[in-house]
Amino acid sequence: xxxxxxxxxxLALPLLACIALLAAGSALITxxxxxxxxxxxxxxxxxxxxxxxxxxxxxxxxxxxxVKEKLExxxxxxxxGILGEEQRLGWADAMARIRTERELPDLRYRVERQQPLKTVxxxxxxxxxxASTMRVTLAxxxxxxxxxxxxxxxxxxxxxxxxxxxxxxxxxxxxxxxGLSPRLRAECEIDLITILDRAAKA
Amino acid sequence: MxxxxxxxxxxxxxxxxxxxxxxxxxxxxxxxxxVTAFREYLSxxxxxxxxxxxxxxxxxxxxxxxxxxxxxxxxxxxERRLAQRYRDTRLAAALSLGYVRGERRNERLLLTSxxxxxxxxxxxxxxxxxxxxxxxxxxVPLLAPVLAARLGRRGGRCFVVTANSAGLRQCYVDEGRxxxxxxxxxxxxxxxxxxxxxxxxxxxxxxxxxTLRVLPREGPPIQVxxxxxxxxxxxxxxxLVSDTxxxxxxxxxxxxxxxxxxxxxxAGMGAEQLYLHLAVRRPPREQFARREDRRSFVLWQLRxxxxxxxxxGFAGCALYAGASWLDVVGARAEADLVQVETRTAQxxxxxxxxxxxxxxxxxxNLRATVVEFTNIARQTAPPERALVYLSRVLDxxxxxxxxxxxxxxxxxxxxxxxxxxxxxxxxxxxxGRAPTEILEISGRTGTMRRSDFRAITAEVQRFADALRADPxxxxxxxxxxxxxxxxxxxxxxxxxxxxxxxxxxxxxxxxRSIR
Numbered sequence: 001x002x003x004x005x006x007x008x009x010x011l012a013l014p015l016l017a018c019i020a021l022l023a024a025g026s027a028l029i030t031x032x033x034x035x036x037x038x039x040x041x042x043x044x045x046x047x048x049x050x051x052x053x054x055x056x057x058x059x060x061x062x063x064x065x066x067v068k069e070k071l072e073x074x075x076x077x078x079x080x081g082i083l084g085e086e087q088r089l090g091w092a093d094a095m096a097r098i099r100t101e102r103e104l105p106d107l108r109y110r111v112e113r114q115q116p117l118k119t120v121x122x123x124x125x126x127x128x129x130x131a132s133t134m135r136v137t138l139a140x141x142x143x144x145x146x147x148x149x150x151x152x153x154x155x156x157x158x159x160x161x162x163x164x165x166x167x168x169x170x171x172x173x174x175x176x177x178x179g180l181s182p183r184l185r186a187e188c189e190i191d192l193i194t195i196l197d198r199a200a201k202a
Numbered sequence: 203m204x205x206x207x208x209x210x211x212x213x214x215x216x217x218x219x220x221x222x223x224x225x226x227x228x229x230x231x232x233x234x235x236x237v238t239a240f241r242e243y244l245s246x247x248x249x250x251x252x253x254x255x256x257x258x259x260x261x262x263x264x265x266x267x268x269x270x271x272x273x274x275x276x277x278x279x280x281e282r283r284l285a286q287r288y289r290d291t292r293l294a295a296a297l298s299l300g301y302v303r304g305e306r307r308n309e310r311l312l313l314t315s316x317x318x319x320x321x322x323x324x325x326x327x328x329x330x331x332x333x334x335x336x337x338x339x340x341x342v343p344l345l346a347p348v349l350a351a352r353l354g355r356r357g358g359r360c361f362v363v364t365a366n367s368a369g370l371r372q373c374y375v376d377e378g379r380x381x382x383x384x385x386x387x388x389x390x391x392x393x394x395x396x397x398x399x400x401x402x403x404x405x406x407x408x409x410x411x412x413t414l415r416v417l418p419r420e421g422p423p424i425q426v427x428x429x430x431x432x433x434x435x436x437x438x439x440x441x442l443v444s445d446t447x448x449x450x451x452x453x454x455x456x457x458x459x460x461x462x463x464x465x466x467x468x469a470g471m472g473a474e475q476l477y478l479h480l481a482v483r484r485p486p487r488e489q490f491a492r493r494e495d496r497r498s499f500v501l502w503q504l505r506x507x508x509x510x511x512x513x514x515g516f517a518g519c520a521l522y523a524g525a526s527w528l529d530v531v532g533a534r535a536e537a538d539l540v541q542v543e544t545r546t547a548q549x550x551x552x553x554x555x556x557x558x559x560x561x562x563x564x565x566x567n568l569r570a571t572v573v574e575f576t577n578i579a580r581q582t583a584p585p586e587r588a589l590v591y592l593s594r595v596l597d598x599x600x601x602x603x604x605x606x607x608x609x610x611x612x613x614x615x616x617x618x619x620x621x622x623x624x625x626x627x628x629x630x631x632x633x634g635r636a637p638t639e640i641l642e643i644s645g646r647t648g649t650m651r652r653s654d655f656r657a658i659t660a661e662v663q664r665f666a667d668a669l670r671a672d673p674x675x676x677x678x679x680x681x682x683x684x685x686x687x688x689x690x691x692x693x694x695x696x697x698x699x700x701x702x703x704x705x706x707x708x709x710x711x712x713x714r715s716i717r
Contacts, residue, residue, distance in 0.1 A: 007501055014505040018512030025519025032526035039533035046540040053547035060554050067558050067565060070572040074563070077575060117578070127570045129578070143593075147586050154584075160575070162582040165610035193578060197571055200563045 080157035083195045086114060086132065087158040091192065094156035102148055105182040106139035111192065126198035131191040133164075139182035143168060146186045159192035204337075205247070206478045207329075209256040209322060210368040211387070216243065219253075219482050222465035224475055237324045244332035251499070252329055253481045254339040254491070257368040257474060259385040260317035261341055262288075265299070270307040284313060292326075293319045293339060293490040299379050312381065314341075315490070326495055335499040338481075339491035342366065343383030345477045346373035348484045352462050353427055353453055359417070360425040361407065361448075363400055364473035370400065371473070372407050374416070381416060382407075393434040397441030400428060408447060423449040429458045429473045581637050583716045585609040588641045591675065592712075595668045601648040602665055605707065608642035611716070640678075641712040647683075658683060662708045669712055679711040 003011065056063075077083040081090065088111065099107040117129040140146055146168060154161050166188040173181050205227065206217040214236060216228040228243050230236035244250070264287055268279050284294045294315035302308045316322065322339075329336050346362045353362075355375075362373045369387040373380060386403055388396065404426055411417040417424065426448050430438040435454040442450035458476055459467070463483065467475040493500075561568050588609060596602060614635040647658045659682055666677050683706025 003501075010501060011505060011508065014508040014512075018508045018515075021512035021516040022519075025516040025523075028523040029519050029526070032523040032530065035530045036526050036533070039530045039537065043533045043537040043540065046537045046544065050540050050544040050547065053544045053551065057547050057551050057554075060551060063565065064554075064558055067561060067568065070568050071559055071561055073572045073575070074561070074568055077571070078562075082575070083571070124564070124566045124570050127567050127574070129574060143589070147589065150584060150586060160579065162578065163585055163609075163611070165608075166585045167606065167608045169606040195571055195575060197563050197567050199567045 077195065078200075082157070082160045082193070083197060083200065085196065086130070086192075086194050088132075090156075090158040091134070094153065094158065098149060098152040098156070102145060102152065104138060104145060104149070105141065106137070107149075108137040110135045117193065124199075128196045128198075129193065130196065131162075131193045132159075134190045134192055136186075136188045136190065138186040138188070139171070140168075140184040140186055141182055143184060146184075146188075149186075150188075153190075159194050162191040162193055164189040164191060203251075204482055205250050205252050206481060207252055207254045207325065208474060208478060209254065209258060209325070210366075211258055212368075214240070214325065216240075217468075217478060219478070222463055222479065222483075224464065224467040224471070224478060226468045232321065234324075237328060240325060241328045241331070244328055244334060247332070247334070249333050249335065249498075251335045251337060251502070253337045253478075253485070254326070254329075255342065255345070255474075255478055255481050256316065256322065256339070256490075257342045257366055257371065257385065257477070258316060258321075259369070259387070261343060261383060261385075262313075262315055262317055263380075263382050264313045266296075266311045266313055267302065267308045268311055270301065270309055276309075280311065283311065284315075287313050288315045290319045290323075291315070292492060292495075293322060295344075295488050295490050297344075297380060297488045299376075299381070312379075314343075316341075326491070330495060330498075333498060335502045336491055336495050337499050338485055338489035338496065340477075340481050340485065340489050341383075342368075342371055342385075342474070342477045343373045343380050344486050344488060345480045345484075346371075346383065347375045347378050347380055348480045348486060349458075349462065349476055350375050350427060351378065352480070352484075353429075353458060354461075355425060355427055358425065360427055361404060362427050362429075363404060364429045364476065365396065365400075365431050366474040366477075367472040368474065370403060372403065374407070374411060382411060393431070393437035394441065396431070396434070397438040400438065401441050401443075404428075404448060404450075423447055426450045428452045429455050429476070431472070432456055581716060583611060583637075583639045583714075585639070585641075588639060588675075588712065588714065591672065592641065592643065592669075595665070595671070598668060599661075599665050601661060602645055603648050604643060604645040606644040608640075608644075610640050612638045612640050612713075614638075637716045638713050639716055643710045643712065644707060646707050658706055662710075666710050669710065674714050676713045677710060678713045679709070681709040683708055 074083070081087055091111065095107060095109055098104070112133040112135075114130045114132045117131050136149075138146065138149060146166070150161075150163065166186060168184060168186045171182055171185050173183060204219045206219055206224075208215045208217060209232075211232070213232055214230045215226060216230075218225045218227050228240075230240050230243075266283050266287075268276070268283060271279055280296045281291070284291045284296060288294045294313065297312040297314065299310035299312050302310055326336070326339065349364075350356075350360055350362050355362075357377055359374070359376050362371075362375060364371045365388070366385075369385045371383070371385050373383040375381065384407065386399075388399065391399065408417060408424065412419055423444065423446055426442070428438060428442060428450060430452050432455050435452050438452045439450075442452060444450050453461075455473055458473070462476050462479055464475055464479045555565070558565075563571070589607070592604075592607070596604070614637065647661050662680065662682055666680050669675060670677055
């Protein structure tokens with residue numbers, strides 16, 4: 001059966017309506033499928049969040065004990081000035097005081113630029129660890145002075161002092177009558193480590 | 203709304219049909235005036251859907267055998283046979299009566315047409331001019347097998363006898379296929395007279411068909427289904443007594459109407475209402491109208507089909523989308539429930555943690571700060587421990603004089619890099635290993651003679667052994683003032699001034715793992 005142009009025109013409207021209905025149906029499916037996918041994603045996220053919240057709740061007793069233990073250390077770090085901004089003036093004061101108190105013939109130091117330390121992955125972004133390397137040259141009367149210097153430095157606080165290297169050598173100078181001529185020379189490289197917790201309350 | 207054009211010898215009527223309800227819309231005389239009036243009627247119903255049913259005497263039935271063919275070939279042969287049989291084939295039809303098995307397989311055809319088609323064609327032309335959709339042109343006999351089936355006679359041979367307004371209609375149906383029909387005009391008769399007329403005419407029909415050998419002379423009696431006019435069943439049953447040749451079954455017209463499904467019909471309408479209703483509800487495949495006459499109807503069906511396909515597709519999509527939406531609603535409800543549970547757990551967590559000591563920071567930061575600081579502290583060591591240890595060992599070695607000390611912390615990676623030339627260790631192997639503190643001791647063997655190799659070597663070895671006393675420390679390397687191995691060169695200068703010169707130097711490297 002062949003159709004005339006007039007008959008084809010009569011068929012055009014139903015065909016268009018059919019296409020429009022099928023397109024509307026497809027659009028409806030696409031829309032609901034999109035909605036379903038979004039809801040399924042939201043449900044998966046909600047389930048993960050619930051699982052995390054419940055897990056935290058079950059671990060809360062352990063967490064309480066951990067908080068108590070760690071809080072003690074945290075407060076200590078804060079008290080001795082490891083936690084907080086660098087205190088370079090404090091370091092300079094401490095060096096001057098140690099030299100005077102220990103009557104060291106010579107003490108020279110140089111603190112390098114602060115550098116961030118590599119830390120463990122998964123650490124919160126607002127906790128940063130920094131290290132400033134200090135190179136110290138000391139003239140000593142006795143090797144015990146080096147131990148005293150390091151002990152005093154540690155006690156002065158304002159950073160965690162991680163000694164990287166220390167060398168001790170004779171100066172070769174002969175002993176004088178007064179006995180105050182330095183006989184030893186020490187060179188140390190020490191990392192002055194500080195921690196910056198941006199969430200910490202003043 | 204569908205319309206039926208019912209042709210009789212006297213006049214032609216238009217009935218409307220809607221959900222089983224028949225209503226008379228118009229009646230036209232069968233002459234030219236009637237055609238004109240019909241055209242006027244159609245002008246008010248352009249594009250209407252029509253079913254034409256003819257209930258006329260003089261319908262021809264003729265059996266033919268054609269070779270077993272299919273498709274276009276069969277159509278060509280049928281067209282040729284119709285053309286040979288009838289002068290005007292516009293209203294001619296060929297009904298298949300099945301196949302005959304013999305030497306060649308043949309098909310039996312019942313060719314049928316009206317003896318005077320000229321009476322009908324002006325009416326069909328009027329329909330075509332008004333762009334009416336003609337579903338089909340049927341005759342009452344074509345609908346008789348359907349009526350027989352609705353009245354419970356689906357197989358075997360039977361006569362269907364009805365009292366129509368056109369007259370007494372008798373149709374012979376064999377195995378659900380029409381074989382013959384006739385219309386005998388009737389005037390108003392009393393029930394008993396009409397019943398007797400039915401009896402006599404049925405007998406004549408049986409006799410006629412037997413003569414033509416359409417009916418076998420012997421065999422079981424033929425079932426005769428008689429639709430009696432309303433309230434005349436008793437009179438019919440009294441008159442229609444079965445015998446060895448004919449077995450009568452009388453059905454009241456009201457009962458037949460119920461079985462066929464007619465909901466309403468004009469008062470006083472004869473049994474033709476059964477045929478008209480069946481023409482709409484159960485139209486047989488075979489009918490008289492040509493393809494050209496039904497073109498508008500086919501096009502209309504196609505348009506409806508296309509629309510229906512679209513609607514069906516949309517309904518399917520909507521159904522699927524509905525099912526998806528139910529999933530969405532379910533997922534949303536579950537997510538809400540999960541969020542409530544999450545908030546409850548978080549609230550409980552907050553309530554418990556609010557009783558914790560004041561931390562001055564978040565719990566995560568507290569943990570990270572302390573854990574990381576502990577790691578850093580664990581990987582560092584003060585030099586004091588090694589220096590004090592050395593000092594204690596030196597107390598037992600008055601001859602040893604220390605010139606220089608070099609203390610450092612060696613990370614696993616640093617050592618691996620430096621030892622790579624010796625092939626010892628790699629960065630991968632070093633990973634996870636603890637750092638090591640190294641103390642390099644450079645010294646001399648005080649007052650010993652420079653040429654006393656044995657004594658100097660023994661003293662240095664004894665010193666090195668003493669440094670190993672604490673298992674935490676390892677002597678990694680010992681370098682003597684001279685080479686006493688077979689691979690090296692050993693030289694001496696005994697008795698000269700050089701022999702009393704500066705004491706030979708040695709180096710010992712002490713290591714301790716920082717844990």
